[in-house]
Amino acid sequence: MATDLNKIKEKTILNTPALVEYILETSAYPNEHQQLKEIRAATLEKYKHMSIMNASADEAQFLSLLLKLINAKNTLEIGVFTGYSLLATALALPEDGKVLAVDPDREAYEVGLPAIKKAGVEHKIDFVEGSATPFLNDLVNKGKEGIFDFAFVDADKENYINYHEPLLKLVKVGGTIAYDNTLWFGSVAYAEDDEIFKNDPVMGFVKKNGYEAIRKLNTFLANDPRIESSLLSIGDGITLCRRKY
Template identity: 80%
Template sequence: MNDDFKTIKEKIILNSPALAEYILKTSGYPNEHEQLKEIRETTIEKYKHMSIMNAAVDETQFLAMLLKLMNAKNTLEIGVFTGYSLLATALALPDDGKVLAVDPNREAYEVGLPSIKKAGIEHKIEFVQGNAMPFLNDLVSKGKEGSFDFAFVDADKENYINYHEPLMKLVKVGGVIAFDNTLWFGSVAFADDDQVFKNDPVMEYIKKHGHEAIKNLNTFLATDPRIESVLLSIGDGLTLCRRKY
């Protein structure tokens, strides 16, 4: 098992590390764009275990294919980090497509920016430094309702459910909102008082940061009549929501 895989394996829901590595070696890495690989490796080098904040390789490739099948042209990205999923989206869009992205951390975005420029698709990307809620509300107030085909959310988990409402206005009917990390390291399967959270600093942190918020989001999305939703066991969990009306 190589070092790259050891760094990211904590985020993969599959119970078999060998099978997860097989998927990456057989399909994920061979199909990974050269500059996406650069961002992934640069992020691992700079941020070590924090590099798992980037979307998983196989998940990102799935979303890129979905964008092509949808013939998506205008997309939103809430949470950017070093730009792995952002670059994947831009590569999947047509030459006149656009991804509008927001993140408060410009420094992290600039880690991946040289690779984005090298890929020749910087003209498809508009990065906005700032917090997501005022950014989304501002788009709504400016009359951008129904302007986007797709939105990808990979930011602070506590606000996912709040982002859903403005996104339901901004994404067109028939469009898709994708929420990342909706299995939250597998923790959503356990009650708050489960033994899995006892005497394990990592699991205690996961419980404290996002566990309840993600569980509440999953319950809400499953019963929201405005969408069709599916929770997929890919990466750290991915929920796709198709806006019905």
Template identity: 60%
Template sequence: MAVSSLNHMSHIVHAPILEYILEKNAYPKEHEQLKELREITAEKYGKMSIMNVPVDEAQFLSMLLKIMNVKKTIEIGVFTGYSVLATALALPDDGQITAIDLDKEAYETGLPFIKKARVEHKINFIQSNALSVLDDLINAGEEASFDFVFVDAEKEENMKYHEKVMKLVKVGGIIAYDNTLWYGSVAYKQGDERYKDVPKFAWPSKDYMIQFNDFIVSDHRVEPSLLSIGDGLTLCRRLY
């Protein structure tokens, strides 16, 4: 059992339940290159390896992409590329992912496994600030041309990302926001005993995440669903 996998959501789902999910369901079906990437990320980045999505969440998203027959996606926030690789494996051979992150070095950690899985041709990695890339896509006439968007970057920027990707995803398409339970902190009141379990680095973004969650519920342009998988995953289906 990888400690990082347990730490990722054990504050939300009891550790024995999570261990059962991973050991009995997720790990046995994990693609070989995804497993190798997960392990090298844990070895190289330690606790920061939780920046990649957990195995069960990646498998859920993979199934969702296949059900939707997705061919064209955006990923904002890549890290070492676990979710990008999972997406690339789920897309048809002519599928395309626009993957955006400032940290090219982290992405290059996963690149050998992406190449080994023979899906590099599906990924267009752009080392840049995501907001500027999204503007470029809009200006290039890419509005309403993407089937799916996955957002796992600076939580303080989620509101800005949302307004831009709403222009880029097609009606009926899905925008997925990761970490929307934010280590469980969104449900904790000040002084709550459980608040001590929230990593210190997460505290400054708690209020941003609460505001974003409230905003999504009130946004009549989308049909939202907040899932208690991983650290919280919010799916938004664009209605118009």
């Protein structure tokens, strides 16, 4: 996996490197919190090119603004890695806000934890080490339905569609669910037998790891009558879903 991912410079579907750089340098990086910068640096040092598993700076900037616009107070995060989007969320929430996060890899979370503590928002975060499916089902069984304003999903792509059902119970009517990577490095635009998957080793890798699951999810979300959704070309693609009922 590392060999192929080493070739990916930015997690974005934009094909113009100069435009990507312009967005980051003009808008995202100047407004990026210092401790977010520290998590980016710590993640790159620890995981090298696997650091693309974190949300991009422009996506985190968008999510931060969105959380403030919808006055989110209680949120869920499925998939944490080193905590870049988690910190962006905690910074955006009010002082008494909470983000409940789950990830099976505590070691990765602890890479970003010093920056989270330094930013003074650790009290807003409840991190749970574990798998998302039992975690979500347990919340439903404990009667936590409808108490969350927002949920951000950036985890194992094959299970996105399985997370959708419990999340629709946990997020309140009018609340928002955001699914990351829904353009999957641009691969979703190509048919399964397209030559690009044979000729480009990176795209070949992407196709074997998540392509089918993301395409299935995108079709499902577009036809789910319980939500309003929009697939946005920010970062690697993010789909926003508003629960209707």
